[in-house]
Amino acid sequence: MPSKAPRERDRAMRIERYETTMAREVAELIVEGFAEHRQKQPKNLLTPPAPWSTADELLATLGSDALHLDVSHVAVDGGRIVSAAIAPQSGEQRGWWRIATLPSHRRQGLARACMEAGESAAAMAGIEVLQTWAVVDSRWEAAGGLLSSLGYELEDPERRNITMVAESWTPRPLTLPEGYELQTLRIEDLPEWMEVRNAVFGGDAGTEWFEQRFLNRPDFDPETWFTLRQEGRIIGIASALCIEHERDPEMLRGGQIEWVGVLDSHRGKHLGEELVAACLNAIAERGFLPALLLTQPYRVPAVTLYEKLGFRTVAGWHSWTKRLA
Incomplete structure (x- = not known):
């Protein structure tokens, strides 16, 4: 033309x-x-x-x-x-x-x-x-x-990403069923942590994935990474990152919850709720509220749990497509 x-x-x-x-x-x-x-x-x-x-x-x-x-x-x-x-x-x-x-x-x-x-x-x-x-x-x-x-x-x-935010949280004691114990992450736990992560979320990533994505971050703190154990074995995981970016410490500051999951054989015992509560406790105690997390609408049980704990959906984000006639 x-x-x-x-x-x-x-x-x-x-x-x-x-x-x-x-x-x-x-x-x-x-x-x-x-x-x-x-x-x-x-x-x-x-x-x-x-x-x-x-x-x-x-x-x-x-x-x-x-x-x-x-x-x-x-x-x-x-x-x-x-x-x-x-x-x-x-x-x-x-x-x-x-x-x-x-x-x-x-x-x-x-x-x-x-x-x-x-x-x-x-x-x-x-x-x-x-x-x-x-x-x-x-x-x-x-x-x-x-x-x-x-x-x-x-x-x-239903599979688009959504951001959910909890503006406030009062730390509370955790209530775990008998036989379960919450611990913080140890470096020697990484192979087993990855096994649970892969079983819950899919994939076959190894420990190098964790090392590249999290271990070398300046805000990595193993005290805010949680493992849920039964008889010494990890059956659930959750993490709370307290993030403050130097580029814009006022806007880019807060807590973010990642990788909350429990093995199928241990579901139905409110373990996920306690894992999220542990993350919120860590974020609130360190002064990094509000807390946000990413999920998808089709994960109805997870979204329902987050809403129960005070999260609300603030944004959804996805690409739009049109087929021309």
Whole structure:
């Protein structure tokens, strides 16, 4: 498709194909359009999102040949770009990299118009599927509403990740059935800990997985990693990480509960509840509340347990996909 002539600086609202000469203006639009989202608490402290890109950093993509120029579109009002839907071009994957509208121009259908223009161009180019490249936070209700109204779908809503948070917790004694004992993790326990982890969650990872993922973290504390034993054998596991990232110690600080599980042969005894309580005790006693955890809606018993202990779902996140007609 030949490039359009330079756009006129008039006052008419219109949708145009994106051109790399618009890179600086669109970069500044994206920064402003996402400003309010920068203030939201992260949905995962263990692996927090990368820092928000600056306008100069966005320029590296917006001014390059990495974008699909036929699919990417902008809305122009009075000579100013006020909304944009930008699509990258990489191998077989096609979708939306950034969709943003200035706060002053929201609720006017501009992002929708940009996306519809892009979808038409994508269909003409033989592209069969579009998707969001980054996961979409459900707290961005307008984004989810827009995608849903345009026919985008979550591939498997029940298996999307959700973040649950407990804002407060008063430490309490644990109540374990006779014959069970709670201990903290010892390094020599790792092979057996991994056996339980693999049995509960699937996989065949070895101790090197744990060493690479947790053991070398500066906030690793074996006193907040728990093993539940019967007759000396580990039958349940749970961990509480007290995390404070130097990049943003106020925003990226809190407790995160990971890898809570009990072997099938020991379920039905409220052992999972006591393991989570042990984690919450550790987090509260160290002053790292609120506590968050990640799970999926289809894990109904786990979600029910977490709600019983004061957790509430604050965010769901997943990619959206649309098959073009």
